[in-house]
Amino acid sequence: MPGIEYVMFRLMRMFRGLPINPLSVGNQKTIFLEYFKNFDKVKAVQGIFGEKTTEVLSNLKVEFSWLKGYMYVDGADGHLVISKEYLNKGDKKEIYLDLIHELCHVKQFMEGKELFDPTYDYVDRPTEIEAYRYAVQEARRIGFTEERLRCYLRTEWMSDDDFERLAKAVNVSL
Numbered sequence: 523m524p525g526i527e528y529v530m531f532r533l534m535r536m537f538r539g540l541p542i543n544p545l546s547v548g549n550q551k552t553i554f555l556e557y558f559k560n561f562d563k564v565k566a567v568q569g570i571f572g573e574k575t576t577e578v579l580s581n582l583k584v585e586f587s588w589l590k591g592y593m594y595v596d597g598a599d600g601h602l603v604i605s606k607e608y609l610n611k612g613d614k615k616e617i618y619l620d621l622i623h624e625l626c627h628v629k630q631f632m633e634g635k636e637l638f639d640p641t642y643d644y645v646d647r648p649t650e651i652e653a654y655r656y657a658v659q660e661a662r663r664i665g666f667t668e669e670r671l672r673c674y675l676r677t678e679w680m681s682d683d684d685f686e687r688l689a690k691a692v693n694v695s696l
């Protein structure tokens with residue numbers, strides 16, 4: 523689940539301006555399409571980037587992080603950061619949906635949108651709602667039930683009220 527994005531943003535902001543980002547030390551980096559092979563052939567991904575899908579994924583950097591958590595897009599340069607532990611141990615379908623969600627953020631970043639606009643709460647932020655809506659649509663297509671969707675949307679740090687607002691915004695029944 524991409525909920526870790528919120529926490530990471532606060533951490534990243536603390537480290538911005540340092541010559542070395544302590545969160546990145548020792549992390550491996552690669553190109554998205556070299557690790558997630560054939561992702562440019564996935565319809566849901568083509569739905570995000572259109573004709574530029576292969577080009578974008580061939581240029582997108584991925585960083586594998588020792589941090590626990592899920593994944594997020596780095597607000598400084600738009601590369602994707604993924605927890606190694608989550609990638610190894612997480613539910614494969616949820617990882618796939620998280621990738622779809624994060625690729626929406628990659629596109630938003632390329633369009634110059636502010637991914638972490640602090641004037642909104644996480645669950646109300648237009649960039650999040652757009653990414654969640656797209657991931658929910660794909661989740662339904664691969665067979666997620668409403669109950670599984672609710673589990674997917676809910677993160678540890680989310681209050682009942684936040685969760686209800688998010689579910690409503692992305693049309694998942696409560």
Ligand SMILES: [Zn+2]
Pocket residue numbers: 524527623627649650653
């Ligand atoms: Zn997000």
